[in-house]
Amino acid sequence: MKALGKHLLIELNDVDRDLLDNLPAIRDILICAAREAGVTILGESFHQFSPQGVSGVLVIAESHISIHTWPEHGYAAADVFTCGSAVFPEKAAEVIIDRMNPVTHNIILMHRGMVKVGQKLAG
Amino acid sequence: MKALGKHLLIELNDVDRDLLDNLPAIRDILICAAREAGVTILGESFHQFSPQGVSGVLVIAESHISIHTWPEHGYAAADVFTCGSAVFPEKAAEVIIDRMNPVTHNIILMHRGMVKVGQKLAG
8 A cells, every 4th residue: 555645734732923924924934835845836825814814725745734824823734745755744844843943833644545555546 | 722724635545547647627626626626727847757657836825726647556656735724625635526527536635834822932
């Protein structure tokens, strides 16, 4: 068996609330994370919410990197979902955690698309 | 305790490979899923890969809906991540599963951002 994708679900607790509400800073963190992971950015969509909060997604050639923030709770949920062996999703997670600087964090790694090695659908 | 977000991770196995490689059809499914869930679409990014495969993300006011497909394996990974009580992520998942029509599927529900009721960071 092998997994087609690696999906890191990252919980970031007690993050500075100003950072969580700062779209340019959040976007910069995700782009730096993508760069460190060695992935290729294909598209992006970032949004500032009122009264507070930021959502952002980078669509990458290897799947996606996303973040959603709740400044009022000091919380952010980040996802790093990649496929392929030539990329380093853990490095993206490290950049996000280092730059967001949460008091506590948690990472769950989900293996997506478990297939038998060599298994393909018949044409 | 309450969760700020509900994140459905959906595994779709043995899906028609032509559908998995059809960007307009995949995009239509995600938009229908968003509509059924009652969420607000803020942005989108869809990409067709060569030789095959589609990635797409809808950034919604309530977080995101994404899909990544591997036609060569008949597999797609979909995510429905929402916040708020006035939306119905399970309905989005139902639309995706009904329209993708996998032979088998699996859903994991992750509660993101578990916070104490009434808990907020000090200003």
